[in-house]
Each structure stands twice: as structure tokens, then as C-alpha cells.
Amino acid sequence: MGLTSNKVLWLTAAFAVLLFTGTVWLWPRLARRNWRAVSGRVALLFGTQLALFASVGLAANQAFGFYASWADLFGREKAQGVVVDHTALRGAGGPLAVLDTGRMAGAGGSRPEAAGQIQKVDIVGRTTHIATPAYVYLPPEYFQARYRARTFPAAVVLTGYPGTAQALVNKLHYPRTARELAKNGRMQPMILVMLRPTVAPPRDTECVDVPGGPQTETFFAKDLPDAVAAHYRVGQKPRSWGIIGDSTGGYCALKIAMHHPGAYAAGAGLSPYYTAPIDPTTGDLFRGDRSLRDRADLWWCLKHLPAPDTSLLVTSSRIGESNYKATLKFIERVRATKLTRISSIILESGGHNFNTWRREIPATLQWMSGRLSKR
Known part of the structure; x- marks a missing residue:
């Protein structure tokens, strides 16, 4: 799926919502101070922030047309x-x-x-x-x-x-x-x-x-x-x-x-x-x-x-x-x-x-x- 695909945008947004919901649901279970609980909290927060950032970035690219493809985004478009x-x-x-x-x-x-x-x-x-x-x-x-x-x-x-x-x-x-x-x-x-x-x-x-x-x-x-x-x-x-x-x-x-x-x-x-x-x-x-x-x-x-x-x-x-x-x-x-x-x-x-x-x-x-x- 391409960078400007609506499917990519909706899947990323859905994943962000899922991670946010999971963070709220699992947070009480991860309230302990052992390394597993701390690692879980860090992973959930990082994943949620990353998914939200990706969703906003994809939406902005859809609105303003900054990049046309993944290759364009990562500077690999040379054809x-x-x-x-x-x-x-x-x-x-x-x-x-x-x-x-x-x-x-x-x-x-x-x-x-x-x-x-x-x-x-x-x-x-x-x-x-x-x-x-x-x-x-x-x-x-x-x-x-x-x-x-x-x-x-x-x-x-x-x-x-x-x-x-x-x-x-x-x-x-x-x-x-x-x-x-x-x-x-x-x-x-x-x-x-x-x-x-x-x-x-x-x-x-x-x-x-x-x-x-x-x-x-x-x-x-x-x-x-x-x-x-x-x-x-x-x-x-x-x-x-x-x-x-x-x-x-x-x-x-x-x-x-x-x-x-x-x-x-x-x-x-x-x-x-x-x-x-x-x-x-x-x-x-x-x-x-x-x-x-x-x-x-x-x-x-x-x-x-x-x-x-x-x-x-x-x-x-x-x-x-x-x-x-x-x-x-x-x-x-x-x-x-x-x-x-x-x-x-x-x-x-x-x-x-x-x-x-x-x-x-x-x-x-x-x-x-x-x-x-x-x-």
C-alpha cells in the first residue's frame, strides 16, 4: 500500500486508537515497580505516541501532498x-x-x-x-x-x-x-x-x-x-x-x-x-x-x-x-x-x-x- 493510500491512513489511525485503549485498560496491571511492569508501560507509551505521530503525519501528507511515495519520503526516488x-x-x-x-x-x-x-x-x-x-x-x-x-x-x-x-x-x-x-x-x-x-x-x-x-x-x-x-x-x-x-x-x-x-x-x-x-x-x-x-x-x-x-x-x-x-x-x-x-x-x-x-x-x-x- 502506498504512502498516500487511504487504507494506510485508516489502519494507522485504528492502530493508534487500539494502542490508546490498550494502554488505558492495561495500566492498572502495569502499576508495579518491577522491570517487566516498567518495560510494559514504556512500550505502551512509546507505541501509542509513535502511532499517533504516524497518523498525524500521514493525514498532513494527504492534505498537503508533501511526498508521493515511500521512496520519495525516504529520499530514494531517483528514477x-x-x-x-x-x-x-x-x-x-x-x-x-x-x-x-x-x-x-x-x-x-x-x-x-x-x-x-x-x-x-x-x-x-x-x-x-x-x-x-x-x-x-x-x-x-x-x-x-x-x-x-x-x-x-x-x-x-x-x-x-x-x-x-x-x-x-x-x-x-x-x-x-x-x-x-x-x-x-x-x-x-x-x-x-x-x-x-x-x-x-x-x-x-x-x-x-x-x-x-x-x-x-x-x-x-x-x-x-x-x-x-x-x-x-x-x-x-x-x-x-x-x-x-x-x-x-x-x-x-x-x-x-x-x-x-x-x-x-x-x-x-x-x-x-x-x-x-x-x-x-x-x-x-x-x-x-x-x-x-x-x-x-x-x-x-x-x-x-x-x-x-x-x-x-x-x-x-x-x-x-x-x-x-x-x-x-x-x-x-x-x-x-x-x-x-x-x-x-x-x-x-x-x-x-x-x-x-x-x-x-x-x-x-x-x-x-x-x-x-x-x-
């Missing part, structure tokens, strides 16, 4: 790392291969022309040779005969770290929200390409071109749009592409939009930060290259680089988000550039979590839709 196998491109018939298709929940979910479709895909970068799984949401209009000659705008959607791409579908409800907004005329139909920024797991590359390592920024700026455009009817111009992310993904979205306005017309960071951290999950991202480190610092970019012709959106909360003051400062810095356009969503309260981002996603998708063109 989707950096690939230098050029035959993978030929075997898949291109840089993007569709592995599975899933129906959308709701009325007409079995008919893509009525509800849209979610496809699970593998993407291999032609220049970076990075391979990563993703989910692609195709709106109902994509399958309708009257739109068969039309191209659609596309938005790349990124999770935080470590995150799972599936959480963007099942927990943050991006496809369902996009479908409802388009159905109600509040945004244009868009293709969503949903994945996590951790394209070389378990390492957190912070969307940096790591010297001698994964060229993550190049993958998102060039390889990913090229792969999607080669397989789907998406607009070919920069005005057709946007990028959205939360937390680490939010930092990545802002950075990539600022660094590559020729690839993305807009970038939205939900609860972002503005400088790439260096910690045990990232390793040495810059290998002593100061120019690379400076370029990964959005404050430095605003001060020292020409203002990019792009649109940015940032979000925060007055209570509950640690980035609130930094976000207000970032807004002022961008406004001072005159050329780069900046918008924001500031909630009265909301933590760094899925519930907060679900409150921001509808307005973010509407904002993104208004800044992208069909062709």
Missing part, C-alpha cells in the same frame, strides 16, 4: 532524475509522451468535449536532457469541432518543495477551477501544464542552472514550452505563455518570468520568497559563481538588471505569512521600474498552506487569463 539518454526522445516520438488520460469529475466527465481532460505525461528536455512527469489539463474547447483550428494559451503551474504534481489536480483543484471560470466567462480557456519544480529529486534546485548539475532554469524557460508546443495546439508567441507557482514554485515563477520575458508574458507567485536559499536540500547551487548567485536574487535583479517587459503577481497575508513585509517591499521595488507591471493579492489572514492558496487561485487564473493571448 526521474537527470537523463542523458537521447534515445528516449526517439522512442517516445518526441520530447513529450502521454502515459495516461483521466476524466474530469462532474457532469459530462467522460466526454472531453464537455468537461475537458487531464493527461499524465513524461517530458524530456531536448537541450537539458532533464526528464520529469507532469499533468496536462486540456479545456473542453480543445476537443470541440468549432475550435479545431484554434491555438490556446498555456500556463505552467508549479508546486512548492517537495510537493507532488498530483496535488495541483487533487488538492489545489487547478483544472476544476479553470473549467468553472471559463464556463462562467470569467477567463479564457487555457491549457495547464502542472508539475513540481523538483525535476532532479530529491534535490531542491530552486530552478537554477546548477554548474555541472541540472540546468533547471533552462528546462523551464526553453525545453518545457518547446515540448508542450510540439504536442499540443498552444500559441507560439511569448504572449501565449504564463507561469504560476506556490512557495518554492512561486519564487521560480517570478524568477523565470523576470529572466525570460521572451518566453513568458506573466508570472504569478503565491506566497513566494525572493532569494534562493542554500540549505541541505539544495546543496551548493552556485559553485562559487557570484554572478549566478546574484542572478538568483530577485532583489539584485531589480536593482542591477534592465526591467523586464512582463507582468508579475504576488500574494501574501497580513496575518499568517512570513513573507508579508518582503512582498510589500517587492511590490514597491517593481513599481519603481516603470516597465514591469505588478499586481497583488493580500489576504487579511492565511497561512502558508493549501487552504490559503485555494482562496487565491481563482483570482490568479483570471489575472493570468487577462494577460495571455490565443496566438
Whole structure:
């Protein structure tokens, strides 16, 4: 049974309840001071605490999608790392291969022309040779005969770290929200390409071109749009592409939009930060290259680089988000550039979590839709 299985969660919770009940029932019998009674009390307390901790941890993982599997949890997921196998491109018939298709929940979910479709895909970068799984949401209009000659705008959607791409579908409800907004005329139909920024797991590359390592920024700026455009009817111009992310993904979205306005017309960071951290999950991202480190610092970019012709959106909360003051400062810095356009969503309260981002996603998708063109 997998880490995200409901059976695992319920069995663990049931075991915790059983241990708690057993502790209450057996405690009087273990009240003696001999070594067996003491050992029994210790074992029951330790087992109960461990089971409760595991239950809470599994429930939190179910809610927030931190890890997708046991291998992911214990850092053993290595199958989707950096690939230098050029035959993978030929075997898949291109840089993007569709592995599975899933129906959308709701009325007409079995008919893509009525509800849209979610496809699970593998993407291999032609220049970076990075391979990563993703989910692609195709709106109902994509399958309708009257739109068969039309191209659609596309938005790349990124999770935080470590995150799972599936959480963007099942927990943050991006496809369902996009479908409802388009159905109600509040945004244009868009293709969503949903994945996590951790394209070389378990390492957190912070969307940096790591010297001698994964060229993550190049993958998102060039390889990913090229792969999607080669397989789907998406607009070919920069005005057709946007990028959205939360937390680490939010930092990545802002950075990539600022660094590559020729690839993305807009970038939205939900609860972002503005400088790439260096910690045990990232390793040495810059290998002593100061120019690379400076370029990964959005404050430095605003001060020292020409203002990019792009649109940015940032979000925060007055209570509950640690980035609130930094976000207000970032807004002022961008406004001072005159050329780069900046918008924001500031909630009265909301933590760094899925519930907060679900409150921001509808307005973010509407904002993104208004800044992208069909062709």
C-alpha cells in the first residue's frame, strides 16, 4: 500500500486508537515497580505516541501532498532524475509522451468535449536532457469541432518543495477551477501544464542552472514550452505563455518570468520568497559563481538588471505569512521600474498552506487569463 493510500491512513489511525485503549485498560496491571511492569508501560507509551505521530503525519501528507511515495519520503526516488539518454526522445516520438488520460469529475466527465481532460505525461528536455512527469489539463474547447483550428494559451503551474504534481489536480483543484471560470466567462480557456519544480529529486534546485548539475532554469524557460508546443495546439508567441507557482514554485515563477520575458508574458507567485536559499536540500547551487548567485536574487535583479517587459503577481497575508513585509517591499521595488507591471493579492489572514492558496487561485487564473493571448 502506498504512502498516500487511504487504507494506510485508516489502519494507522485504528492502530493508534487500539494502542490508546490498550494502554488505558492495561495500566492498572502495569502499576508495579518491577522491570517487566516498567518495560510494559514504556512500550505502551512509546507505541501509542509513535502511532499517533504516524497518523498525524500521514493525514498532513494527504492534505498537503508533501511526498508521493515511500521512496520519495525516504529520499530514494531517483528514477526521474537527470537523463542523458537521447534515445528516449526517439522512442517516445518526441520530447513529450502521454502515459495516461483521466476524466474530469462532474457532469459530462467522460466526454472531453464537455468537461475537458487531464493527461499524465513524461517530458524530456531536448537541450537539458532533464526528464520529469507532469499533468496536462486540456479545456473542453480543445476537443470541440468549432475550435479545431484554434491555438490556446498555456500556463505552467508549479508546486512548492517537495510537493507532488498530483496535488495541483487533487488538492489545489487547478483544472476544476479553470473549467468553472471559463464556463462562467470569467477567463479564457487555457491549457495547464502542472508539475513540481523538483525535476532532479530529491534535490531542491530552486530552478537554477546548477554548474555541472541540472540546468533547471533552462528546462523551464526553453525545453518545457518547446515540448508542450510540439504536442499540443498552444500559441507560439511569448504572449501565449504564463507561469504560476506556490512557495518554492512561486519564487521560480517570478524568477523565470523576470529572466525570460521572451518566453513568458506573466508570472504569478503565491506566497513566494525572493532569494534562493542554500540549505541541505539544495546543496551548493552556485559553485562559487557570484554572478549566478546574484542572478538568483530577485532583489539584485531589480536593482542591477534592465526591467523586464512582463507582468508579475504576488500574494501574501497580513496575518499568517512570513513573507508579508518582503512582498510589500517587492511590490514597491517593481513599481519603481516603470516597465514591469505588478499586481497583488493580500489576504487579511492565511497561512502558508493549501487552504490559503485555494482562496487565491481563482483570482490568479483570471489575472493570468487577462494577460495571455490565443496566438
